[in-house]
Amino acid sequence: MNPPNNPPIQTNLPARMPQLRVMPMPTDANIHGDVFGGWIMAQVDIAGAIPATRRTNGRVATIAVNSFLFKQPVFVGDLLSFYADVVRVGRTSITIYVEVYAERNRLEADTVKVTEATLTYVATDDNRKPRVIPDIASL
Numbered sequence: 277m278n279p280p281n282n283p284p285i286q287t288n289l290p291a292r293m294p295q296l297r298v299m300p301m302p303t304d305a306n307i308h309g310d311v312f313g314g315w316i317m318a319q320v321d322i323a324g325a326i327p328a329t330r331r332t333n334g335r336v337a338t339i340a341v342n343s344f345l346f347k348q349p350v351f352v353g354d355l356l357s358f359y360a361d362v363v364r365v366g367r368t369s370i371t372i373y374v375e376v377y378a379e380r381n382r383l384e385a386d387t388v389k390v391t392e393a394t395l396t397y398v399a400t401d402d403n404r405k406p407r408v409i410p411d412i413a414s415l
């Protein structure tokens with residue numbers, strides 16, 4: 277429920293919980309003043325690791341960035357929402373699809389999809405070696 281003194285929420289964001297929400301600062305910009313792609317990649321990696329860790333019930337390491345599309349620029353002050361979903365579970369690896377939306381000018385109605393990526397993580401044990409992902413029924 278929206279608390280009585282908060283403005284109503286009018287959002288074009290997907291109707292599910294993002295894994296991560298974060299706002300890039302001026303220190304995250306490239307030489308042109310837009311947000312540095314490497315900073316966005318780091319946030320995507322963090323967001324993707326959240327469902328990967330949850331599904332594998334333990335630590336994971338990123339083994340591959342399978343695809344990465346910077347569809348729209350990201351600006352300092354955009355409010356970014358990262359949505360991440362499991363798309364494939366292998367023996368020791370798990371593949372996650374991440375979508376990123378920017379609320380421009382901090383207005384939920386002015387929302388654009390800026391980035392999409394697919395990453396693969398490997399479930400690892402305490403010795404950093406691959407471990408078998410548990411069956412979902414056992415979680």
Ligand SMILES: CC(C)(COP(=O)(O)OP(=O)(O)OC[C@H]1O[C@@H](n2cnc3c(N)ncnc32)[C@H](O)[C@@H]1OP(=O)(O)O)[C@@H](O)C(=O)NCCC(=O)NCCS
Binds near residue numbers: 336339365396
């Ligand atoms: C992750 C790591 C432990 C995996 O060890 P490994 O001996 O290379 O793993 P394997 O060859 O047994 O492959 C493990 C899984 O990754 C998959 N995999 C390997 N290479 C891949 C690639 N290029 N793309 C996608 N998946 C890949 C394999 O298919 C296997 O999945 P499966 O068990 O579901 O079939 C090791 O590669 C590593 O430590 N890498 C560095 C990780 C890192 O530092 N990441 C950045 C910071 S988190």
